[in-house]
Amino acid sequence: MPNHVAIILDGNRRWAKKRGLGALDGHESGGRRVIELAMDFFATGINIVSLFAFSTENWGRPEDEVNYLMAMFEKNFKAEISSFQRYKVKISVIGSRVNIPESLLHSIQEAEEATKSYTERQLLMAIDYSGRFDILQACKSLAEKAKNGVIQVEDINEKIMEKELMTNCSEFPNPDLLIRTSGEQRISNFFLWQSAYTELYFPNVLWPDYDKAEYMKALTWYQQRNRRFGRRV
Amino acid sequence: MDLKQSMLLLSSWIAQIGDVGLDLLWRFVHIVVSLWYIFSGIFEAIESYAISLGLIKKYSSINFEKLRCLAVVVDIEEARDVVNVIDLLQWLTTIGVNQVGLFDTQGLLKKCKDLILETVPGSMLLEETGEKDLLPDRKRIALEFISSSDNKEAVVKAANILLQRYLKSSHPEKEKGDDFFTEPHLNEALRVVGENVQPPDLLLVYGPIRSHLGFPAWRLRYTEIVHMGSLKYMRYGSLLKAIHKFTGVHQNYGT
Numbered sequence: 001m002p003n004h005v006a007i008i009l010d011g012n013r014r015w016a017k018k019r020g021l022g023a024l025d026g027h028e029s030g031g032r033r034v035i036e037l038a039m040d041f042f043a044t045g046i047n048i049v050s051l052f053a054f055s056t057e058n059w060g061r062p063e064d065e066v067n068y069l070m071a072m073f074e075k076n077f078k079a080e081i082s083s084f085q086r087y088k089v090k091i092s093v094i095g096s097r098v099n100i101p102e103s104l105l106h107s108i109q110e111a112e113e114a115t116k117s118y119t120e121r122q123l124l125m126a127i128d129y130s131g132r133f134d135i136l137q138a139c140k141s142l143a144e145k146a147k148n149g150v151i152q153v154e155d156i157n158e159k160i161m162e163k164e165l166m167t168n169c170s171e172f173p174n175p176d177l178l179i180r181t182s183g184e185q186r187i188s189n190f191f192l193w194q195s196a197y198t199e200l201y202f203p204n205v206l207w208p209d210y211d212k213a214e215y216m217k218a219l220t221w222y223q224q225r226n227r228r229f230g231r232r233v
Numbered sequence: 234m235d236l237k238q239s240m241l242l243l244s245s246w247i248a249q250i251g252d253v254g255l256d257l258l259w260r261f262v263h264i265v266v267s268l269w270y271i272f273s274g275i276f277e278a279i280e281s282y283a284i285s286l287g288l289i290k291k292y293s294s295i296n297f298e299k300l301r302c303l304a305v306v307v308d309i310e311e312a313r314d315v316v317n318v319i320d321l322l323q324w325l326t327t328i329g330v331n332q333v334g335l336f337d338t339q340g341l342l343k344k345c346k347d348l349i350l351e352t353v354p355g356s357m358l359l360e361e362t363g364e365k366d367l368l369p370d371r372k373r374i375a376l377e378f379i380s381s382s383d384n385k386e387a388v389v390k391a392a393n394i395l396l397q398r399y400l401k402s403s404h405p406e407k408e409k410g411d412d413f414f415t416e417p418h419l420n421e422a423l424r425v426v427g428e429n430v431q432p433p434d435l436l437l438v439y440g441p442i443r444s445h446l447g448f449p450a451w452r453l454r455y456t457e458i459v460h461m462g463s464l465k466y467m468r469y470g471s472l473l474k475a476i477h478k479f480t481g482v483h484q485n486y487g488t
Contacts, residue, residue, distance in 0.1 A: 057488060060486075060487065061487075132451065135388060136414045139395060140413075140414045143400070143414065146400060153393055156389060156393060156396070161388070187453060189454045189487070192450035192451065193388075195444075196385075197444050200443050201443070224267070225442065225443070
């Protein structure tokens with residue numbers, strides 16, 4: 001089984017459009033599946049599940065849609081804290097927190113605080129995340145450390161850089177399997193650095209329709225791969 | 234044996250039977266999925282031959298407006314067979330693609346650069362091309378040779394340039410990192426260390442693994458990634474289909 005599965009939750013709006021519904025209905029339907037599916041993955045023995053819930057580019061969407069998504073995230077964090085605690089799932093939110101509404105930020109901090117002691121399972125929620133931003137903030141963090149004399153510039157290498165990425169909160173920062181629903185075959189600025197040897201799986205299923213059968217198919221597919229991490233066999 | 238022991242033994246048997254049952258079910262799921270892939274592979278092979286023979290009209294002309302830069306990732310084992318890579322490049326030239334980035338993790342294709350440039354008609358190094366060289370009617374193909382050293386190692390080198398600038402700035406304690414560490418800054422620093430920052434529109438992966446194998450991460454933001462299977466069994470029809478499918482993709486870039 002993979003240690004770390006990452007999921008790009010794509011297709012809510014297309015799902016709604018197919019049914020003659022509004023985009024917000026699509027997000028509501030998709031939102032209901034998120035935590036449930038993450039728990040299903042944990043039940044199969046996966047340690048870390050990362051969800052690309054909101055990208056930096058998503059701020060360009062209509063204001064009512066963005067506000068709805070922020071409110072939905074806040075509601076889910078509050079509603080699911082007890083589930084996270086019951087199943088001992090550590091919650092970590094990665095992304096820039098500069099533009100996130102205060103109330104959502106507070107819910108995030110509460111969820112992270114309430115689950116920080118758990119070590120076996122982790123749910124990484126990427127909100128206002130961008131792979132390029134991740135690399136740039138790692139550079140900034142290293143610059144601060146170099147300025148303060150904590151490290152020398154000439155000592156900076158790939159490993160040191162990786163420790164500054166936002167996924168440094170995780171025991172397995174590089175996903176083994178990345179699933180993007182809806183059939184689109186791009187990683188869209190998610191985990192650019194971390195996905196070098198990640199198996200990419202692009203099922204042609206919209207996120208609200210992604211059910212247990214689909215995730216079993218993904219895991220079966222993954223088990224049939226032969227991973228060599230770029231080395232000779 | 235008392236009742237309690239009997240119950241324990243019975244529950245142990247039930248648990249073992251349950252485990253065997255689950256194992257069999259999982260194997261059955263594997264068989265079903267494998268069969269599905271076998272049949273879809275057969276269908277794709279037939280379709281590919283039909284496309285190669287020109288029997289499917291929609292693939293006979295391709296609009297290259299959206300495909301300015303194509304990248305090809307080749308698994309290291311498959312990169313050893315340079316003849317297949319050369320055949321692929323000749324097909325791409327025939328189709329009308331005029332800029333290709335060739336990537337393998339260990340730079341084998343970089344080492345065979347001269348052979349490839351001599352053998353593929355109309356090929357030239359990307360850094361030596363001018364705009365006129367890549368006009369559609371000129372049947373030229375600009376090649377870029379990329380390896381893992383152009384990925385994370387290059388980003389670290391570029392980051393070091395930005396770090397040095399930041400530390401040398403007149404008031405480092407007052408300067409915010411935001412003024413030094415932006416995407417345009419990192420793009421510029423990557424160019425300084427000799428890297429191409431142009432994102433490929435489409436990335437074709439040849440090999441057993443469905444992964445981009447460490448292709449320069451900074452460039453992959455919105456790149457379409459298509460797994461093509463083994464280079465040994467590559468088909469002209471499949472290549473044409475992948476490129477044609479890409480030209481129909483609509484991206485909203487997250488908005």
